[in-house]
Amino acid sequence: MSTKKKPQVTPTPERRRELLATAAEVFAAQGYNATTVRRIADEAGMLAGSLYYHFDSKESMLDEILSTFLDELWQGYDEVLAAGLGPRETIEALVTESFREIDRHRPAVAIYQKEAKHLATQPRFAYLADSQTKFEKAWLGTLERGVTEGVFRDDLDVRLTYRFVRDTVWVAASWYRPGGHHSPEEIARQYLSMVLDGIALRT
Amino acid sequence: MSTKKKPQVTPTPERRRELLATAAEVFAAQGYNATTVRRIADEAGMLAGSLYYHFDSKESMLDEILSTFLDELWQGYDEVLAAGLGPRETIEALVTESFREIDRHRPAVAIYQKEAKHLATQPRFAYLADSQTKFEKAWLGTLERGVTEGVFRDDLDVRLTYRFVRDTVWVAASWYRPGGHHSPEEIARQYLSMVLDGIALRT
DNA sequence: GCCGTTCCCTAACAAGTGTTTGGTAGGTTA
DNA sequence: TAACCTACCAAACACTTGTTAGGGAACGGC
Numbered sequence: 001m002s003t004k005k006k007p008q009v010t011p012t013p014e015r016r017r018e019l020l021a022t023a024a025e026v027f028a029a030q031g032y033n034a035t036t037v038r039r040i041a042d043e044a045g046m047l048a049g050s051l052y053y054h055f056d057s058k059e060s061m062l063d064e065i066l067s068t069f070l071d072e073l074w075q076g077y078d079e080v081l082a083a084g085l086g087p088r089e090t091i092e093a094l095v096t097e098s099f100r101e102i103d104r105h106r107p108a109v110a111i112y113q114k115e116a117k118h119l120a121t122q123p124r125f126a127y128l129a130d131s132q133t134k135f136e137k138a139w140l141g142t143l144e145r146g147v148t149e150g151v152f153r154d155d156l157d158v159r160l161t162y163r164f165v166r167d168t169v170w171v172a173a174s175w176y177r178p179g180g181h182h183s184p185e186e187i188a189r190q191y192l193s194m195v196l197d198g199i200a201l202r203t
Numbered sequence: 204m205s206t207k208k209k210p211q212v213t214p215t216p217e218r219r220r221e222l223l224a225t226a227a228e229v230f231a232a233q234g235y236n237a238t239t240v241r242r243i244a245d246e247a248g249m250l251a252g253s254l255y256y257h258f259d260s261k262e263s264m265l266d267e268i269l270s271t272f273l274d275e276l277w278q279g280y281d282e283v284l285a286a287g288l289g290p291r292e293t294i295e296a297l298v299t300e301s302f303r304e305i306d307r308h309r310p311a312v313a314i315y316q317k318e319a320k321h322l323a324t325q326p327r328f329a330y331l332a333d334s335q336t337k338f339e340k341a342w343l344g345t346l347e348r349g350v351t352e353g354v355f356r357d358d359l360d361v362r363l364t365y366r367f368v369r370d371t372v373w374v375a376a377s378w379y380r381p382g383g384h385h386s387p388e389e390i391a392r393q394y395l396s397m398v399l400d401g402i403a404l405r406t
Numbered sequence: 407g408c409c410g411t412t413c414c415c416t417a418a419c420a421a422g423t424g425t426t427t428g429g430t431a432g433g434t435t436a
Numbered sequence: 437t438a439a440c441c442t443a444c445c446a447a448a449c450a451c452t453t454g455t456t457a458g459g460g461a462a463c464g465g466c
Binding site for chain 4: 239240241251252255260261262
């Protein structure tokens, strides 16, 4: 009887994820260009050349990190957008989902935050630009719908509001630490309370 | 009679500023580490080695860009903080001043945003960490004072609010374009309106 | 005219970069 | 036992990087 026994050596796909996780951590901390493959290999306990058994290039590591993050992000976003919620509830759900993604993919988000802008010009990373377009359509569309339906103020520039909201959500990745004082849901709640109702005391 | 005539060749201090401006532009667009000194020289219409007539090193360019920006920033901030305004008015003045700085030093702000975190660990850039400490004291202190004086809500985590406000103000440098649709003051006004009163329509 | 200064070029250097090639220890399969 | 595969090492490669040294053209002061 041949039981499928787990071998001593870590199997391939899991090892890939491990290496990508450490690579993402270093990329996030030092920046992609400032990170050498020797540094990644060091952190992973092996030599630089050995990384090329698992990956084609340094760039393909970055590619895999960013694309798997975006895939998971849009899985969550699409679910929210398909739920047919009202504008305010949609914004709330998107914000909450975003902080959950930061919780799960903090290094990837930090990398995205720093590098996406100039990476998007390269053909290989064209999907970053696509994602950004989809992103704007979802958020800006919801805000505009909220204005026409009378749940959001109409005396603010929607485009400015969109940028503020978007940026504030994602830069959280630069200071957020998993296992800290606040859960992603708590952070989302406070953030939504601030953006929706303001920090000034109502008189 | 010896009149101090302006020579045909651009004098030294102005040329320095020109070169630093183009360097800052490239640093902001591509990231410091991803920027080669040859690229900067190219953009300035000269060869790589020629830059070293004006500057000691690539790092000293970055240093000068960031330190002159911070000097000017704190000149404005200190003026605001010394004015003895109330918490709400202080926040308003700080935000407005910040957007004015972004208007004047957009590339420097963008570089600061991307690189400050891992630069602050180097001894040469220790003033970045100092500035960050002063920064937190000013903003967080004002927010806390506003809570105790009853002008800001007390049911929000002040530290979270501080981070949100701080980040949102400065990431504006990544999309702001001087000479665009909105003046710095107008952006500050809209941003303050959102943060203070919220985007939800009051019922 | 000559001198000194300013500003840039030409040409190279040493260090560090991502990547490749050949080899090999150890486990699995037949 | 033999063949094979996985996962890594050792050593090098070609190239790019920041930086330097020497030289020279243009210009102002004397």
